[in-house]
Amino acid sequence: MQHALKWFAVLTTIIMLFVLIGGALVTKTGSGAGCGESWPLCHGQLLPKDITPELIIELSHRLVSGVAGFVVLILAVWSWKAIGHIRETKLLSLLSVFFLILQALIGAGAVMWGQSDSIMALHFGISLISFASVLLLTLLIFEVDKKFDAHAIRIDKHMKFHMIGIIVYSYIVVYTGAYVRHKGASLACPNWPLCSRRTYGLPATFHEWVQMGHRIAAGLIFIWILIATIRAIKHHKHQKVVYWGWIIAFILICIQVTTGALVVLTGLNLFVSLAHAFIIACLFGVLSYFILLISREKNNSQ
Numbered sequence: 001m002q003h004a005l006k007w008f009a010v011l012t013t014i015i016m017l018f019v020l021i022g023g024a025l026v027t028k029t030g031s032g033a034g035c036g037e038s039w040p041l042c043h044g045q046l047l048p049k050d051i052t053p054e055l056i057i058e059l060s061h062r063l064v065s066g067v068a069g070f071v072v073l074i075l076a077v078w079s080w081k082a083i084g085h086i087r088e089t090k091l092l093s094l095l096s097v098f099f100l101i102l103q104a105l106i107g108a109g110a111v112m113w114g115q116s117d118s119i120m121a122l123h124f125g126i127s128l129i130s131f132a133s134v135l136l137l138t139l140l141i142f143e144v145d146k147k148f149d150a151h152a153i154r155i156d157k158h159m160k161f162h163m164i165g166i167i168v169y170s171y172i173v174v175y176t177g178a179y180v181r182h183k184g185a186s187l188a189c190p191n192w193p194l195c196s197r198r199t200y201g202l203p204a205t206f207h208e209w210v211q212m213g214h215r216i217a218a219g220l221i222f223i224w225i226l227i228a229t230i231r232a233i234k235h236h237k238h239q240k241v242v243y244w245g246w247i248i249a250f251i252l253i254c255i256q257v258t259t260g261a262l263v264v265l266t267g268l269n270l271f272v273s274l275a276h277a278f279i280i281a282c283l284f285g286v287l288s289y290f291i292l293l294i295s296r297e298k299n300n301s302q
Contacts, residue, residue, distance in 0.1 A: 002141075005082055009138040012068075012075045016131045017281060019068045019100075022061035023107075023127055024277035027181050028270060034058030039108045040066070065104060072096050072134060079137055086140055088295060096133035103127050121178035124277075125171055131281055132288035139289065153239055153293055162228035163290040166221065170287055173221050174280060176214040177260075185210040186268055192261045193219075218260060225253045241293065245286055252283040
């Protein structure tokens with residue numbers, strides 16, 4: 001039974017990644033209106049007649065999201081029964097289901113009634129929370145915390161500040177990135193890292209300010225993760241999960257910054273854009289695990 005649960009948890013995590021990437025694909029290809037204003041059907045039909053690329057992308061995303069809803073619910077109930085004695089299990093189960101439903105409702109509302117760019121920018125962030133909840137639930141099922149002696153970890157107040165602060169700030173960075181996409185400002189600044197040669201690198205229009213605001217936010221989180229990684233290397237070599245966790249986080253943020261630059265320099269290349277969304281999902285998952293470590297550490301000190 002436990003072996004089956006492990007494989008089901010892995011499958012659910014992969015499906016949640018497809019939901020994330022699928023949502024990014026819908027946004028980046030402008031396929032949100034591919035099924036018209038009807039939901040969950042496409043143009044009010046179960047099998048639409050006029051097939052377009054936008055329809056295929058939007059309908060595929062709806063189907064994957066629907067499958068995700070079922071498997072996440074099954075995983076939540078199964079985990080509740082199998083490892084409900086682990087303190088975080090019930091909370092993570094509830095969070096994964098709640099935020100997946102919230103994500104679906106926002107997506108459906110956008111199709112039927114339309115939503116502002118600021119509201120739609122929340123969509124990807126909500127998907128990240130649901131994905132992270134499923135990922136942490138999977139790690140609990142695999143007893144990763146026991147394998148890395150997470151129960152014995154003691155985290156000093158400075159590292160706690162970095163762990164909590166960076167994940168909160170990362171959500172702001174994710175929001176600004178999503179807002180750039182929904183506002184259509186992805187190519188507002190044709191150069192990188194500054195905006196435009198004609199304005200001496202400074203933004204001049206609202207869309208340019210939106211784009212540069214995200215770049216500044218991304219630059220700050222890169223510096224912050226670098227600082228936290230240096231501290232982990234200096235003071236936490238004996239705590240392998242913290243040590244390697246920050247090294248992985250720094251590698252991911254480096255890749256994230258690189259793909260962000262390439263999104264602009266390649267003129268919104270689709271594969272680069274999807275890689276950008278995939279990497280931030282991985283990074284958010286690592287940062288979320290740090291919060292689990294803090295929870296473990298607090299529980300051990302009681």
